Amino acid sequence: MSKRVVIFDTTLRDGEQSPGVSLNLHEKLEIAQQLARLGVDVIEAGFPIASPGDFEAVKAVAEQVRGPVICGLARANRKDIERAAEALRGAEEARIHTFIATSPIHMKHKLRMEPDKVLETAVEAVKLAKSFTSNVEFSAEDAFRSDVEFLCRIFSAAIEAGATTINIPDTVGYATPQEFGAFIKAIINGTPNMDKAVVSVHCHNDLGLAVANTLAALENGALQVEGTINGIGERAGNASLEEVIMALYTRKPVYGLETSVNKSEIYRTSRLVSNLTGMLVQPNKAVVGKNAFAHESGIHQDGVLKERTTYEIMNPEMIGIFTNNIVLGKHSGRHAFRERLKELGYSLDDEKLTKAFARFKALADRKREITDEDLVVLVEDELRTFPEAYSLEYLHITSGTVLVPTATIRLRREEENFEEASCGDGPVDAAYKAIEKITDTGARLASYAISATTAGEDSQGEVSVKLEREGRFYTGRGVDTDIIVASAKAYLNAVNKIVFDGMLAVKPERAV
Numbered sequence: 001m002s003k004r005v006v007i008f009d010t011t012l013r014d015g016e017q018s019p020g021v022s023l024n025l026h027e028k029l030e031i032a033q034q035l036a037r038l039g040v041d042v043i044e045a046g047f048p049i050a051s052p053g054d055f056e057a058v059k060a061v062a063e064q065v066r067g068p069v070i071c072g073l074a075r076a077n078r079k080d081i082e083r084a085a086e087a088l089r090g091a092e093e094a095r096i097h098t099f100i101a102t103s104p105i106h107m108k109h110k111l112r113m114e115p116d117k118v119l120e121t122a123v124e125a126v127k128l129a130k131s132f133t134s135n136v137e138f139s140a141e142d143a144f145r146s147d148v149e150f151l152c153r154i155f156s157a158a159i160e161a162g163a164t165t166i167n168i169p170d171t172v173g174y175a176t177p178q179e180f181g182a183f184i185k186a187i188i189n190g191t192p193n194m195d196k197a198v199v200s201v202h203c204h205n206d207l208g209l210a211v212a213n214t215l216a217a218l219e220n221g222a223l224q225v226e227g228t229i230n231g232i233g234e235r236a237g238n239a240s241l242e243e244v245i246m247a248l249y250t251r252k253p254v255y256g257l258e259t260s261v262n263k264s265e266i267y268r269t270s271r272l273v274s275n276l277t278g279m280l281v282q283p284n285k286a287v288v289g290k291n292a293f294a295h296e297s298g299i300h301q302d303g304v305l306k307e308r309t310t311y312e313i314m315n316p317e318m319i320g321i322f323t324n325n326i327v328l329g330k331h332s333g334r335h336a337f338r339e340r341l342k343e344l345g346y347s348l349d350d351e352k353l354t355k356a357f358a359r360f361k362a363l364a365d366r367k368r369e370i371t372d373e374d375l376v377v378l379v380e381d382e383l384r385t386f387p388e389a390y391s392l393e394y395l396h397i398t399s400g401t402v403l404v405p406t407a408t409i410r411l412r413r414e415e416e417n418f419e420e421a422s423c424g425d426g427p428v429d430a431a432y433k434a435i436e437k438i439t440d441t442g443a444r445l446a447s448y449a450i451s452a453t454t455a456g457e458d459s460q461g462e463v464s465v466k467l468e469r470e471g472r473f474y475t476g477r478g479v480d481t482d483i484i485v486a487s488a489k490a491y492l493n494a495v496n497k498i499v500f501d502g503m504l505a506v507k508p509e510r511a512v
């Protein structure tokens with residue numbers, strides 16, 4: 001019988017460490033609920049000591065998400081561990097993940113501790129964590145650049161102290177697959193009581209080898225994989241979970257391992273994480289990229305039309321990417337709409353369906369054909385229960401080669417309309433300045449990215465922005481066939497998050 005690999009998702013912790021990403025409580029909960037539907041075994045929901053916001057988010061995930069084990073990260077010290085335990089109190093099953101660095105470079109320069117002190121600190125931390133929950137993970141940060149003999153000693157002591165999972169990270173993404181496989185084997189063989197714990201790996205992608213290293217570790221005895229959706233994370237990111245999961249499934253005879261992930265939720269999870277973090281997925285990304293199942297050249301198209309498996313090693317439907325066999329457009333009715341959504345995995349109640357259908361019709365008036373991707377964008381927007389303080393009522397732009405770009409914008413908040421006009425360096429800048437005049441967030445536009453959700457000249461533009469206000473980042477996303485409108489919606493989406501955070505409780509004074 002195949003062994004089962006534990007899937008440990010750290011999108012909400014290491015993934016959130018991606019520069020510029022900051023998820024609020026509501027967004028973390030939404031991702032965590034989706035990860036539960038995906039069927040990951042463990043959700044690392046955050047680092048509770050890091051901030052009151054992270055504490056509250058871990059607490060909310062622990063209290064509200066059922067199915068996976070909920071985990072919180074803690075340095076090897078009393079304060080971190082107690083804070084993690086407090087945040088995790090409401091979980092069905094809680095895991096405390098405590099860590100300390102073990103490489104000479106980290107121990108000497110960062111921790112300024114002798115190895116024996118590091119070992120003693122690790123043991124104390126595991127014991128303390130164990131007093132709160134039976135499920136304790138210990139990680140040796142920068143393990144790959146650590147001495148194997150020292151690692152075996154510290155792991156053995158951590159297991160003795162109660163650790164049930166031993167995590168071996170390649171924190172800086174330095175390993176190569178062959179080396180990493182041999183390294184894992186050496187540690188397992190050199191730690192006498194390792195059979196009492198699950199061996200886990202946590203690989204970073206600095207050399208683009210995180211998934212390859214993870215798979216090499218699994219071939220050598222590891223049985224827990226840590227990674228993130230879309231591979232987001234610190235620097236170049238973490239091992240991409242969807243790639244590991246699909247590699248194990250597609251090449252099962254090679255690995256002989258199973259996961260209990262519900263693969264049909266992979267694509268939806270990827271979209272949600274991309275939308276909420278504002279980190280776009282590169283088109284050629286394996287498994288979930290826009291081009292992962294697209295065929296451009298004639299010989300390939302011919303082959304796929306005759307037999308899909310000539311050029312596809314995975315079935316896109318299995319991971320929730322559906323090919324479009326019913327063409328939806330402005331003449332389609334509710335039945336076809338509902339049916340298509342069902343095929344895409346969405347079942348909306350009547351009220352949400354009515355709203356989504358109205359938006360679909362409005363879009364169909366502007367766009368000849370509505371693709372599955374358009375529908376996913378539309379429905380995800382509808383399912384999101386994020387309260388909208390401001391909504392866009394009206395946008396008028398004048399722009400051109402000889403005109404100063406000018407925007408007039410009208411926003412609605414609590415039954416009142418607010419209108420302003422502004423000039424700018426371009427139409428988007430003008431629109432943003434007009435929105436700022438009304439909302440007065442004082443935020444800085446930290447990043448702006450635009451992409452087309454689908455191919456074709458009537459494709460929808462998808463805009464992601466990041467606003468920075470008092471050191472916090474707020475992501476926003478907007479989709480529309482008009483890219484200036486999409487840009488305004490994205491900006492407003494981020495503004496609404498600032499309002500949701502309680503940062504802008506006061507309404508503007510001058511209504512029209």
Ligand SMILES: CC(=O)SCCNC(=O)CCNC(=O)[C@H](O)C(C)(C)COP(=O)(O)OP(=O)(O)OC[C@H]1O[C@@H](n2cnc3c(N)ncnc32)[C@H](O)[C@@H]1OP(=O)(O)O
Pocket residue numbers: 014017047049050051074075076077099100101110111112141171234
């Ligand atoms: C590999 C990883 O991904 S590890 C996780 C990284 N994630 C993060 O750091 C995000 C959240 N971090 C934070 O919010 C902050 O860094 C905090 C709240 C954790 C700590 O903030 P501060 O107390 O201001 O400390 P700061 O971050 O500047 O320095 C880290 C301190 O922790 C110590 N430390 C680092 N790792 C550990 C550890 N595993 N166990 C014990 N102490 C540690 C450092 O030596 C340093 O101690 P010093 O102040 O005595 O020199």
Ligand SMILES: CC(C)C(=O)C(=O)O
Pocket residue numbers: 014099139140141142167169170171172202204
């Ligand atoms: C906290 C640990 C597991 C980590 O993220 C790393 O070493 O990369």
Ligand SMILES: [Mg+2]
Pocket residue numbers: 014169171202204234
């Ligand atoms: Mg990491």
